[in-house]
Amino acid sequence: MTESGDETVTLKPLDPFALIVDFRSGALEPHTSRTERRVSDMHGAYADEQALSQLVKDGDPLVYEVLQYDVPEEVGQLICCTTVLQPGTVGDEYFMTKGHYHAARDTGEVYLGLSGHGYLLLMTEDGGRAAKSMGPGALAYVPPYWAHRTVNTGEEPFVFLAVYPGQAGHDYGTIEKTGFPERVLRTPEGVVLR
Ligand code: S6P
Ligand code: ZN
Numbered sequence: 001m002t003e004s005g006d007e008t009v010t011l012k013p014l015d016p017f018a019l020i021v022d023f024r025s026g027a028l029e030p031h032t033s034r035t036e037r038r039v040s041d042m043h044g045a046y047a048d049e050q051a052l053s054q055l056v057k058d059g060d061p062l063v064y065e066v067l068q069y070d071v072p073e074e075v076g077q078l079i080c081c082t083t084v085l086q087p088g089t090v091g092d093e094y095f096m097t098k099g100h101y102h103a104a105r106d107t108g109e110v111y112l113g114l115s116g117h118g119y120l121l122l123m124t125e126d127g128g129r130a131a132k133s134m135g136p137g138a139l140a141y142v143p144p145y146w147a148h149r150t151v152n153t154g155e156e157p158f159v160f161l162a163v164y165p166g167q168a169g170h171d172y173g174t175i176e177k178t179g180f181p182e183r184v185l186r187t188p189e190g191v192v193l194r
Contacts, residue, residue: 019069019080023114023136026084026159028067036065037098039090044176045098047183048091055090062086063095077166084159085118085152092185094118099149099180101125103169106144109162113138116158119151119193121180129181131193134160147175151184153191 020029039055042063046052055061068081088095099121102109111120113134120140122130124147132140134150142148152158182193 014071014077017069021082021114021161023159026067026082026114026157028069028082030069031067032070033068034065037063039063042090042098045096046090046093048093051091061088063088064097072166073169074166078163079166079168080161080163082114082159082161083150084157085116085150086157087152087155089186092187094151094153094184094186094191096151096184097149098172099147099175101147101171101174102164103171104165104167107165107168108144109142109148109164109168111140111142112161114159114161116152116156117154118158119153119184121149121151121182121184122146123180131182134158147180149175149180153184
């Protein structure tokens with residue numbers, strides 16, 4: 001138990017552990033949870049809703065999965081997980097994650113690129129925006145208060161490791177309403193952020 005000011009935080013004991021991350025595939029062993037998002041989970045995220053509906057009819061492909069070894073969602077804990085974001089497009093927009101603010105806005109996050117290539121898009125509620133190119137070895141810092149979304153601009157899965165505070169939580173609703181300022185598009189001239 002630790003005390004800081006008026007707050008008393010109780011940490012449940014958790015044994016140290018070591019996991020194996022396969023940098024190429026993103027496999028995390030062991031893991032205790034796996035979340036998958038298919039095209040049908042992404043309604044409203046892409047500009048071309050018609051292209052999205054067609055993809056759903058054509059087999060509803062996997063867009064990404066998140067593998068995690070769960071720890072208590074509490075102050076003091078760190079959550080580690082891998083994301084495997086498949087290559088592909090909806091219309092001319094590259095496959096991407098839903099994107100979120102942390103429900104506890106004052107929590108940051110670290111991303112480490114493991115394989116494949118893409119972008120990390122970031123924004124704040126008061127108009128801040130940023131885009132960071134991601135590839136193997138890229139270490140990106142998501143400061144507190146910044147929403148974040150990743151986009152796969154390559155031909156192979158874009159795989160990264162994320163580490164974030166246990167109490168962070170996820171707010172998807174705000175992004176569903178506002179979207180991100182940039183879309184990442186496949187064009188004849190190459191990748192364009194618009
Ligand atoms: C969690 C962290 C990542 C994402 C994952 C999927 O805070 O940022 O693990 O959850 O990349 O993205 P999203 O936006 O669907 O949670
Ligand atoms: Zn996050």
